Amino acid sequence: MRIAALFAVCLASAAIAGERRLLDSGWRFHQGDVSGAEGLEFDDRAWRRVDLPHDWSVESSPTKDAMSEGGGGYHIAGVGWYRRELPLEASKLRPQPPSAVIRLEFEGVYRNSEVWFNGRPLGKHAYGYTPFSFDVTDRVRFDRPNVIAVRVDNSGQPNSRWHSGSGIYRHIWLRTSSEVTVPADSLWVRTKELRTESAAVEVAYDIDNATERDLDLLAHVTLRDTSGAIVAETTERMVSAAGERAPQVIGFEVASPQAWSIETPTFYAAQIDLLAVSEHGEQVLIDSVSQRCGLRTISIDPQQGLLLNGERVVLFGGNVHHDHGPLGAASFDDAERRRVRLLKAAGFNAVRTSHNPPSEAFLDACDERGMLVLDEAFDSWRKPKLKHDYSEDFDAHWREDLAAMVLRDRRHASVFAWSIGNEMFERGDAYAVELSKEMAALIRDLDQTRPVTVGVNGLGSRSWSDLDALFAPLDMAGYNYAPEQYALDHERLPGRVMMGTESYADEAFVHWHETTTRPWVVGDFVWTAIDYLGEAGLGRVFPPGQPPKKPWEADMWPWRGAVCGDIDLLGHRKPVSHYRQIVWDRGAKLHAAVEPPHEGDWGLTPWSVEPSEESWTWEVEEGTPLNVVVSSRWPKVRVLLNGKSVGEAVTTEAEEFRATIAVPYEPGELIVVGLKEEGAEAERFSLRTANTPRAIRLTPDRTDAIADRQSLVFIDADVVDDHGVVHPLADRVVRFKVEGPATIQAVGNVDLTNHGVYAGNSFSTYRGRAQVIVRSSGKPGAVKVTAEAEGVPPATIQLEFAPPSAPR
Incomplete structure (x- = not known):
């Protein structure tokens, strides 16, 4: 241990607390195995530049003979390599050498990853979903750039029942800390008791002493509320044994706590300032770690179920796989x-x-x-x-x-x-x-x-x-x-x-x-x-007369995902x-959809539901009866077509809050009215027939994007008529163009039999809709997104990517 330098370095440094730096930009990628690519002098200039997170499996179309099979959405897998140069200046590290401990932290790599640093192996990690890290302190060089090389081996197929993705699909960080530190994964706040007037809270953390000496330390622990005011604090003195990582627990009483809950997810911030005490009584800050936390209690029992902060909560839950559709994993x-x-x-x-x-x-x-x-x-x-x-x-x-x-x-x-x-x-x-x-x-x-x-x-x-x-x-x-x-x-x-x-x-x-x-x-x-990629065809509806099959009972090609x-x-x-x-009475009280015209029974598996669309645009003769499926928390509903009543139905609990009403098709406006017990109108829901497509409507999911190479804007591209009604029967290819400091990250639609390339710049609409996902290229400024399609004028929207210092 360089203990002689510990206090000198600490005293000379105005900012001794550790740092975590994102390493997602500036990588080079090669799909396929390469001999010697871990070497320090390996020439990777011909490799493709990529920024993380990255999933190479969705960068090409699915193929029927893909080794990932339907479980992996028929996407490619195999082996891939990543390399990145990492210049480091000792004077800019916090803390500075020789007291700095430097680690590479990987949030997730799928799968079987192997990592080298400056040509020397760091280790391997098999599971694709758990984080891992390596200490590179003794391998870092400051006179020339360091080189990170990562080999990802996802060639053992099939290995997943859903789209796993391939590659470094989560973040990578460089963390610097002191040789005497509070490890980031050790700090957590647990609420022992929560009352209106006070909360009993424990702050748990470890002290990792990587030096060769026992050290006299002070831990100053604070808890701050949302305004930044200190609501609890204490200082503990301890002796940290050389070469040991020891757990610590400090208890607090917090007056008038603001509980974290589903309705009000309120946060506090816990901070630990770790100070070394010299033989002469000097106190030097050697580490500072903070973390937000929520004060809440969880308990279960068979009489009351799940209690959050002492109150029963009934879980209205859903299962979610980890992919993001066109973004892949x-x-x-x-x-x-x-x-x-x-x-x-x-x-x-x-x-x-x-x-x-x-x-x-x-x-x-x-x-x-x-x-x-x-x-x-x-x-x-x-x-x-x-x-x-x-x-x-x-x-x-x-x-x-x-x-x-x-x-x-x-x-x-x-x-x-x-x-x-x-x-x-x-x-x-x-x-x-x-x-x-x-x-x-x-x-x-x-x-x-x-x-x-x-x-x-x-x-x-x-x-x-x-x-x-x-x-x-x-x-x-x-x-x-x-x-x-x-x-x-x-x-x-x-x-x-x-x-x-x-x-x-x-x-x-x-x-x-x-x-x-x-x-x-x-x-x-x-x-x-x-819906998710992989487990191809789960939830699909088979046409009348076609026997339904589950994914493990039949080849589901051309499906690339699940629609359940x-x-x-x-x-x-x-x-x-x-x-x-x-x-579940979770807010909404009225909705209606229309079954597509069909003869016979749909072929359904247990994960399917009878098809219906939120549309009143159908290619059928006028007068053809269409089933309108109404969901309602009102006791009764009435259906109007172009202002005329065509039917009523009861929708109480006895009817499972649902009714089906046959309506003779006629273009125009279909209105469903929710009625109260006494028959008074309570709410309306309407569907309109789409006229001739006149435009592409571009709708971004947000406008507060940041120019940080990570920010995304999801833009829906809908083919609409002159009233803004989406036209579900006028699908066409939409070509996207981006001008300014941004790029197209992905495009797509909801049709999981479509084999278009998500990593492209054009995609067909499906039932009138497609999507483009735009990514910041790292510079602030205006971004113009244009969508072009046959038969309608081009559409544009303007985005603004603000500097990273702007509030998010």
Whole structure:
């Protein structure tokens, strides 16, 4: 240890606290394996320049013979290399050498990554969804640029039941800290007791002393409210043993606490200033770490269900895979924030991260929006579901991967429970019980504040009671597609707390009823909240007369994704989403959609719903009866067509808040009226027939973009008539052009049989809609986006990318 220099360096530095620097820009990428690419002098000038996050699997069209098969959306995989130069100036590091410890931190690489620094190997990481890091302190050079090389091997296929993506799809950071530090993953705030007048809070953290001496230290701990005012503080003195990492806990009482909740996700900020005390009593700041936190309590019991801050919460949840449609698996912070906004707008208050740990940005967004999270670790354990899935790495790595998830995510107020797996093939085997015990014990060693669960789907012909031993070490039992078991199992095991970890989309009413009438069932998570790439064809509707097939029963080509979501691939809500929100009484009270004209019964699988469209534009003869499906929390509804009443129906709980009314087709305006008990009009919902397409309407999802090479703007491109009605029968190719400091990151539509390249600059509309995603190139200024299509004039919008110093 360079202890002689420790105090001198600290005293000479005005800013000793550590830093974290994003390393996402300036990479070179090569798809395919290359001999010697880890070498320091390797010539990579011919490689393609890319900025992270990056998913090479969606940069080309799917192919029927792709090794990823339908589970991976028929996208390419294989091997890829990344290289980047990293100039470092010792004088600009915080803290400065020789006391600086320098680490490379990877948030997620899919899959089997191997990392070199200046030509020397750092190590490997197998699992594609957990963070990992390497100490590069002794390998850094300051006289010339450093070189990072990363090999990503996703060639073992198939290995995922959904689109995993390929590459460095989450962020990379360079972290500098002192040799005596509070590791970032060790700091977290837990609320022991929460009352109106006060809260009992513990600040837990570690002190890592990498020096060769015992040190006399002071830890000054503060907690600040949203205004920045200190609401609690204390100073602890301790001796830190040489070469040891020791846990610390400091307790606080916080007066008049502002609780974090779904409705009001309020934050505090905890900060630890670590000071070294010299033999002469001098105090020198050697590290400063801060973290936002939410004060809240979580508990469960079979009489009251899930309690958040002592109040019962019923989970209206959805399962979500990690891809972002045309972006693939690339985890941009803006895409994660947008996803949570969409979920909240659809009424969801909870999400299950099926079936892997999510990005940290997603959890940050859930914290900010008040979205509860069931954080899940694995899809498979020891028995494989696919030839090359996580089962290959399970025995060697499950402990470190499970710990990595908990250590990273326990600071998030939104995370209310941990899930150790999903539908594992060995769930009925004796050794699975031991694994359940081991996993639960590992989690509780790291976090005792949240319940542990697992999601399973029964044992076929065997009784659900055969799963009792698997559930016994856990706090909650997760039931996939088995609402009929809630009452039966409660009678046998009245102390069990249950949760619907997966449910079919067309069983919204059943799960609402079974959940809200049984306090021991804490909530339900539909499969799924959002359409996703991979698991090709799940949820598709087969035409009348064609036998329905599940993805594992047939080749689903040309499908590249699943359409079982409440929200489509571009972020638009489907009729089933509105129905579910109405059934669960989550705000909306009235909606209507129209079944496409057909003869015979649709071919449906359990994940399908009968098709319907939010449209009154159909290519049928006038007078053809069309079924209008009305969802309503009003007791009765009336349907008007061009001002004339054509029918009424009751839509109470007895009718499952839904009615179907046959309406003879006639172009114009269809209006559905929600009626109160006494018959008075309460609300209207209307659909209009689209006239001749006249324009492309460009609608950005936001206007507060930042020029930081990471910001995205999602722009819907809709073909509309002169009244602004989207025309669903006039699809055409839209070509996009961007002028100014931005680029096109992706384009796409919701048709998962379309094989267009998402990484292009044009895409056809589907039912009148497409989307372009624009990315900042790092410079502030105006950006002009133009869309051109045959038969309509070009459309333009102006965006403004503000300097990064501007408030976000």
